[in-house]
Amino acid sequence: MNDTTRFVTFPLGDERYALDSSQVKELIMPSRVYSFPHAMRSLEGVLIRRGTVIPVCDLRGAFGQGTERNLYVIARCNYAGRAETVAIPVSGDCQLVQGQREETPSEVTFVAGLLHTGGKTVPLLNLDQVMAHCIQPANGLASEARR
């Protein structure tokens, strides 16, 4: 155990994951996703939030998330060496919790550590790794997302 701070927990697929609250800019209600042809796998389109264009990353391919969308988690991540902002649709409730972080072996895919909170253990999402895995050019084929 080496850190105590605040985290945001949210459901992805059948699991519940956490992000350090410093990574989460905000949680927003479902909003219109604007789609346009592009060639990036997992990017669904963009949201407009206070005049800023935010890409929406659909993680269903990696986590088997349901189709229902209750919230978008607007989070910061590093992608290709740059700080980026991404909107992640999640189904279910999000919670702001306090807990203790425990490091895990680096080879655990998509997991940056474990969060111990309220008698439960929740995996901490390695968002940079998730983004690097999910968001890749789709071999020149354009992706078309739903509106």
Add this chain to the structure above:
Amino acid sequence: MEALKEMERRPLFVSRSVKPVAATAGPVILFTAGGKRFAIEASEVEEIRDRDDRTAIRKLKGPEAIDFALQVGLGAGILERFVVLKPGDFSLGVTDVERMTLLPKVVPLPGLFRGAERQWYRGLLVLENDVIPLVRTEYWRKSAPRREDLGVAHE
């Protein structure tokens, strides 16, 4: 050419401002292809032709017109209009041309978009409750299939 002049006569619409600014765009022409809206800078457009003027397109020197919807992965488009780019040797086949509008700002593509779309578009326009890609004309001029490649002789 008449279609372009007709659009210039119509009233201009100004979009709401957006935060990130990559560049300033002058008047743009909005068109649809494959069921999606796109924009192209009016200063890059020589003229707009109807499908019935297809024979006129064929008389142009240089590359053949391309099916824009097909090129961006939307499937074969319904080509009703041809947006001829300056200096008049290349055109984009599109479904319809809506109108010309004035847009002060172009929003850069978010950094997560790192695929071919960076070549296809200069950025995004936020307009009338929609997000519309602004076509990067220089890319399409370069990438357009040459008529020689298609086995079509110059007329």
